Amino acid sequence: MTQIPTVRFGLRILVLCTMVMLSCHGGIAADKPQPDAQLQKLLKRFPAADKNKDGILTRTEAREYRDKIRGSQAKAVKPTYADVKYGDHPRNVLDFYQAKSDKPTPLVIYIHGGGFVGGSKRIHPRQLQLFLDAGMSVAAIHYRFIDGKNVLLPEPQRDGARAVQFLRSKAQEWNIDPKRVACYGGSAGAGISMWIGFHDDLADPNSDDPVKRQSTRIQAIGTMGGQSTYDPIKIKALVGGRAWEHRSIFKAYGVTTAKEALNPTPEQQKRYDESSAITHLTKDDPPLYMIYSEADGPLPENARPGQGIHHPNFGRDLVKKMNELQIENVFVYTPKAKGRDPNREMLEFFQKQFAKAK
Incomplete structure (x- = not known):
């Protein structure tokens, strides 16, 4: 990842x-x-x-x-608000970039990749400018890294959901339209974005914390090289080779051997299911735009551990499930996307979904 x-x-x-x-x-x-x-x-x-x-x-x-x-x-754009705390952990911080508008703006939340063990909320300047020029405000978040012991999956996903709630709590102050929110990211950030989009609403209307009362539901998702599941058993069946042996998969669940990973206890299997976006997919979930660019086809016999962790088969599995549920989705495999700009298409996809949410 x-x-x-x-x-x-x-x-x-x-x-x-x-x-x-x-x-x-x-x-x-x-x-x-x-x-x-x-x-x-x-x-x-x-x-x-x-x-x-x-x-x-x-x-x-x-x-x-x-x-x-x-x-x-x-021309690097400086955040309107930088390193704003949205939770208790030191990595629960975000940057916010306000689009110029007299009316409440849609919000796009960037969630970085890095295998849940690295990465930064620094968003690519061109991508940021595309959204701002289109009248969309942007937030970029950090989240807790897994450590194999105290922080496991799905804690980074829950951080992402908390960030959505926090940003919605700032809707009036930061001129955000809470009914038009999208999440996107690559690899681990893609997995978190899908988890937020597919998971049941985590809002707690009775909470003493006003942030927790906010909805976690979003209107659109964008992914690059996203994993639909973090269950090593399902990854092995879906991708083959040794993709399921990625070091972050082991660290994500606190396991050290292949035997442990492929023979989970009932409690561990529950964690696999809870951490994987696709297990939460239901017909009322938001549309998804996905980009894949990793080599396609069967993995070689001498594949290294983790090779194939961004395989297009993750996306194809999502397409199949989403089509069955009649959820709008777009699958782009970039080596076959000559003459196209997938990142601009993602922007246009978000615009389409936001128009429906007005």
């Missing part, structure tokens, strides 16, 4: 810069349209770089586009 970056942007920019440097070698005028094969290949990946929309990417256009992207990456 290593962290999945929200946008594979750094690599693309590296490719762009490399191609620009290569294309600038030689004595041809930089601003004269040239049907250079490398540049035209680049144009197919970055159509917005064609400034005059003539169908030919020049070196000047490529350089300008590169500089524009570099500039947008450099």
Whole structure:
């Protein structure tokens, strides 16, 4: 459950810069349209770089586009409120970015990945800007890390749910529309997002804590490389190989051997079920947009422990179950998504669900 970056942007920019440097070698005028094969290949990946929309990417256009992207990456947006405590644990903190609006805004909550043992609430600047430009406020949270003893699954999921409740309690003060909330993240953050979305409402209307009285139900979910289950027995059947032997799976439940993991006590099986999003799935749950990019197909015989923990089969299993329950879902496998921008599509998916919730 290593962290999945929200946008594979750094690599693309590296490719762009490399191609620009290569294309600038030689004595041809930089601003004269040239049907250079490398540049035209680049144009197919970055159509917005064609400034005059003539169908030919020049070196000047490529350089300008590169500089524009570099500039947008450099403009890190500062949180409106940083490291706000939403719970008692030191890692129960979040950053909040307020979208400019006279009316209450939808809220998108980013939950980072990292195998439940690492990662940061630092959200990718481009992804953040996409949401803010669309009039959506954004929160990014930290949560407790598992330690194999005192903090096990599903405590990080419960932290995520608590963050949703806390943010709803701030609706009036922070200009949030509590009826339009989405969660998204990669890997462990995806699992937490789905758990929040599929789990029954954890609101306690009789609690002395006003935060706990708030609903945990959300209107949309977005995931990158998400695991639908954290039950090692089900992962072994669903993905095969040694994906189920991921070190975080063992640490998540305080087990040390494969025998323990695959032969759980009734109490341990209950924890497996409670920690896995798909076991909570019911027909009234919110729509899901999911992105997968890990290698598809059967895992090799010499697969290492944990290999395949972001396998597309997790998503396919979700598609099957959600289709049976007639819940809207979108499955995107990025190697087959040429010419698409899955992250912008996720934004548009959220907009669609928020429009329904008005």
